[in-house]
Amino acid sequence: MIIVMRTFLKSMKISGITLFPFIILQRKEDRNNRILINHERIHIRQQLELLILPFYFLYVTEYILHLIYLKKPYLAYRAISFEREAYANEFDFNYLKNRKLWSFVNYFK
Numbered sequence: 001m002i003i004v005m006r007t008f009l010k011s012m013k014i015s016g017i018t019l020f021p022f023i024i025l026q027r028k029e030d031r032n033n034r035i036l037i038n039h040e041r042i043h044i045r046q047q048l049e050l051l052i053l054p055f056y057f058l059y060v061t062e063y064i065l066h067l068i069y070l071k072k073p074y075l076a077y078r079a080i081s082f083e084r085e086a087y088a089n090e091f092d093f094n095y096l097k098n099r100k101l102w103s104f105v106n107y108f109k
Helices: 006-010 028-032 034-049 053-070 073-079 081-089 103-107
Strands: 002-004 016-019 022-025
Touching (some): 002 028, 006 022, 016 034, 022 028, 022 034, 028 034, 034 081, 053 073, 073 081, 081 103
Antiparallel strands (some): 016 022
16 A cells, blocks of 8 residues: 655655555655655565564664664665665566565675
């Protein structure tokens, strides 16, 4: 399900976020952004594979470790294995059909 919540995401300066089972977008027109929606659907699959709560624990842990090492929030965010997988495959609209279980582990640094 896709939800539009401008005020929630505007303060975070992001276009979208996936909080299983929802994809929350800042702008209504992004409902038609196939790349963004595909990126967020990859996160839904990752969350399901890890039974949701462990996904968030690993996501935050990875972010903190990368932030300590890289010292820049955006670089730390982009270094998270879940984000690396989603960004690498967001243009491949067949990716989720062919994706193997736990594929995000291939993106650990």
